[in-house]
Amino acid sequence: MKILKGDSFTLLIYYIFIYKIKEVRGNKSLKGIAASPGIAIGHAYVLKEEEILINTQNISESEVDKEIKTFEEAVLKSKQQLERIKTRTELEMGKDKAEIFKAHIMVLEDPALIEEVKQKIRNERIKADNAVDQVIKEFVAVFEAMEDEYMKERAADVKDVGTRLLKNILNIPFQSLADIQDEVIVVARDLTPSDTAQMNKSKVMGFATDIGGRTSHSAIMARSLEIPAVVGLGNISSSTKNGDTVILDGNDGIVIINPDETTLERYLELKEQHKKLQEELAKLRELPAETLDKHRVELAANIGTPKDVKGALDNGAEGIGLYRTEFLYMDRDNLPTEDEQFEAYKAVAEAMEEKPVIIRTLDIGGDKRLPYIDFPEELNPFLGWRAIRMCLDRPEIIKTQLRAILRASSYGKLRIMYPMVSNISEVRRANAILEEAKKELEREGISFDREIEVGIMVEIPAAAVAADILAKEVDFFSIGTNDLIQYTLAVDRMNENIAHLYQPLHPAILRLIKNVIEASHTNGIWTGMCGEMAGDVNAAPILLGLGLDEFSMSAVSIPRVKKIIRSLTLKQAKKIADKALNMESPEDIEEYMKDIVNQILKTE
16 A cells, blocks of 8 residues: 655654554563553552551440541541642643542532431441441442443542542541652552642653543543553552553553563654654644545544633644533532523633534433432433433423523534434434424524534444434434444443453444445435544544544544544545455454554555
């Protein structure tokens, strides 16, 4: 395959990484999840948390008030500590990064949590630490049961608050990363928001953790700080000692402990090449995402709050392909008002300056519960009463949201997207509510974009198969690969025992994606993708060749995907996609993409 000149030089550098890494895999290493790109080489700083021993003895009635007071004092002390951390984080990392501690404080102030702990102390006659431990575990279990990967990872935030409370109750000192004086790679079972907020940013070169995923807090912070991170390594914290030499490869999700001299030399070279690649990628910010033969696609970012817009623009996003609105509904005890939602959507619309913004309607319910909505108990909440299903049963909720989106559409280029659609009747019912909202605003004399585009997330296999039917009712599709892959392959992506079966390049997944794109184009609409697969550089040539119109991803992934696109012709991408579609296994397809890399190296 011949790669033309132009932007292909830095793609060559990137593929040299992969090629050379393949050569050194004979060394003893740990494989995890590549959470933040880059290569770091340094000594390990192993973060060991002191074991918290819960007192399970019962107390007498006369001790109840004392234990409740101990709990209340721990809450106050924890809040004061978090306020200081929040202030420091805001000064050193920006207001948006400090928001996580605002959420932590809200957890501490949650009346449900406070009252449940007190009730346990009173009714069960147990000590404050035991009551807190039990209640926090209940809260954590709710988050860990959630289907949305980002929401599931928020369990770590609740654990962090709980750990702080327990340490303050038991007077256990906190181990701080603020005292690090040497350049190190932090190794831990996990890193809490408090850990990362307090660490010495100039000394920490990267993270390696036992647990976590790409959306875990440590991964998000690592990408924000632009330092390498590998998570989900299993047992690195127990197999590494302070002072061990560690190679942290955030590009390929590999950590090598005490490497031999040959391996160390090769990775030092790769580290320098990565630095050069980053310098080249920075030059792409203002350039379009177009192939060498001038075929244009759109690269957009996924966001959760208006504060995420800056990162999207800094990385060259041409739009917002997914605005997750459920965060407006979390950490509160009532539904957000129309005006509250309007202000949030308006802020994003104005910040994006006429660049398109796709707002996903409320994707919550079943596995993602809100305290002020009465959700039924379900045996399988992943397939339960949630997202568009819940909203259609509670039309007043979605109508309020649609009114807010419509009002904000006068301030930018907004689009509406319904999640978890499985059949055409759901789209028609949702659009009927949208029309009611439009008529109400017209009667009230409130302006809005009367031609606002409406689309759906294709994340259920039924929707992917029936895409030709659904295309007749919408203006666009956005493929949610996280759930589409999970549902199609019957694999819980958070289950460590079967995580290896979660394969984005599975032939069935590629065929479903092809079907969706072809159905959309036949019916004159476009298709985007907002799942993690959209930001996967190995999948990018195939998706480009299949005709994907828009790629929406974590903001930091945009430069790399743009480089891939700008280094290929559309004809080359189509050939890659065609060959991949005719392969029989995910492993064959993945190996084929590596073979393409080798061909690129040979042609330069």
